Amino acid sequence: MQTTVSTGPARRVGRGGLVSDGLLVTCALLMLLTLYLVFLWVPTDANLGVSQRILYFHVPLAILSLISIMVVAIASAVHLARKDEKSDAIAYASAEIGIVFCTLAIVTGAIWGKPVWGVWWTWDPKLTLTLVLWFVYAAYMMLRAYGPKGSQGARYGSVLALVGAIDAPIVYYAAELWRSTHPSHVIGVSAESGSLPTEMAIALVISLLTFSLLFAYLIIERYVLRRTETDIDELFRSFT
Amino acid sequence: MYHLGMKLIVPIILGVIALAQPTIAYAQESTSSSNLETNLPFLFAVYIITWAGFFAYLFFISRRQRELRNELESLKLERLAEPENQSDSG
Numbered sequence: 606m607q608t609t610v611s612t613g614p615a616r617r618v619g620r621g622g623l624v625s626d627g628l629l630v631t632c633a634l635l636m637l638l639t640l641y642l643v644f645l646w647v648p649t650d651a652n653l654g655v656s657q658r659i660l661y662f663h664v665p666l667a668i669l670s671l672i673s674i675m676v677v678a679i680a681s682a683v684h685l686a687r688k689d690e691k692s693d694a695i696a697y698a699s700a701e702i703g704i705v706f707c708t709l710a711i712v713t714g715a716i717w718g719k720p721v722w723g724v725w726w727t728w729d730p731k732l733t734l735t736l737v738l739w740f741v742y743a744a745y746m747m748l749r750a751y752g753p754k755g756s757q758g759a760r761y762g763s764v765l766a767l768v769g770a771i772d773a774p775i776v777y778y779a780a781e782l783w784r785s786t787h788p789s790h791v792i793g794v795s796a797e798s799g800s801l802p803t804e805m806a807i808a809l810v811i812s813l814l815t816f817s818l819l820f821a822y823l824i825i826e827r828y829v830l831r832r833t834e835t836d837i838d839e840l841f842r843s844f845t
Numbered sequence: 846m847y848h849l850g851m852k853l854i855v856p857i858i859l860g861v862i863a864l865a866q867p868t869i870a871y872a873q874e875s876t877s878s879s880n881l882e883t884n885l886p887f888l889f890a891v892y893i894i895t896w897a898g899f900f901a902y903l904f905f906i907s908r909r910q911r912e913l914r915n916e917l918e919s920l921k922l923e924r925l926a927e928p929e930n931q932s933d934s935g
Contacts, residue, residue, distance in 0.1 A: 653884075654884050655884050655885055655888050656884035656887050656888055658888055659887065659888060659891045662891055662892065662895050663891070666895070702902075705898060705899075705902050708898070709894070709895055709898045709899075712894055712898075713891045713894065713895060716887050716890050716891050716894070717887070717891070719887060720883075720884045720887050819899070823902070823906075826906055827906065830906060830909060830910060830913070833913050834909075834913065837913060837916050837917060837920070840920055841916075841920070844920070844923060
């Protein structure tokens with residue numbers, strides 16, 4: 606008798622499908638547009654000079670690192686309520702991408718700080734709380750990697766994410782809540798009107814859109830990969 | 846995804862280089878203070894680090910995909926070998 610082996614999982618190993626590929630292509634095209642706008646279209650800031658152009662990468666990275674922890678928290682809450690693996694996989698994927706965005710936001714912020722403030726780092730409330738957010742992400746990833754496996758680890762991670770997500774709104778409003786050297790919001794509902802010239806605001810919004818698509822693309826890819834990892838782990842366990 | 850990503854990397858890098866060249870001239874023309882021009886290395890450091898960070902992460906994801914594919918192949922081989930072992934013992 607001939608033995609047949611399903612190739613179903615093999616086809617979907619780490620593949621997000623057409624939506625994911627479409628997102629990547631759109632993101633690549635928008636990234637070229639963003640680079641054109643940032644380097645050739647927007648005027649150079651009179652006070653900060655060319656270093657102001659760092660803002661077009663730093664702000665989207667920082668905003669998405671905050672959105673990411675909110676995604677982790679919401680997916681974790683759903684996981685705790687429904688006990689389904691899909692929401693846990695979304696939380697895990699978002700946390701992993703969140704730590705990448707948060708790291709890049711801190712590094713780009715430090716590089717912006719050196720020419721503008723004269724120091725790489727200062728214990729400003731917004732900066733310090735962003736560092737706390739980075740530690741929340743790191744704690745989540747370490748818990749998932751070295752903590753209990755299976756549903757127990759997912760539950761612990763969910764609780765940690767829910768507690769850690771409290772930091773996100775505080776980071777967002779830190780410059781408004783405390784006397785901070787960090788600039789206040791330049792876009793969004795709480796931004797003062799005219800705080801950013803129109804051309805700069807347009808470039809920033811397009812950059813934010815581009816990075817949001819990149820974020821969505823990475824989430825889909827990592828989510829599919831995480832699901833496959835879980836499936837293969839279960840398969841291995843069933844063999845042994 | 847991996848191949849598509851690799852195909853996109855080269856045009857993006859070339860695009861960045863092409864855009865960066867006139868930018869240096871543009872920035873130098875539009876700023877009168879030499880202090881503003883000295884910030885160019887910081888600007889390029891940010892863009893290089895961000896790109897490097899994302900490509901490193903994409904590389905990590907693609908490597909993990911490869912590992913999973915290999916694990917799946919080994920599982921398939923184990924599964925195929927099982928009935929043969931059973932028939933040998935029977």
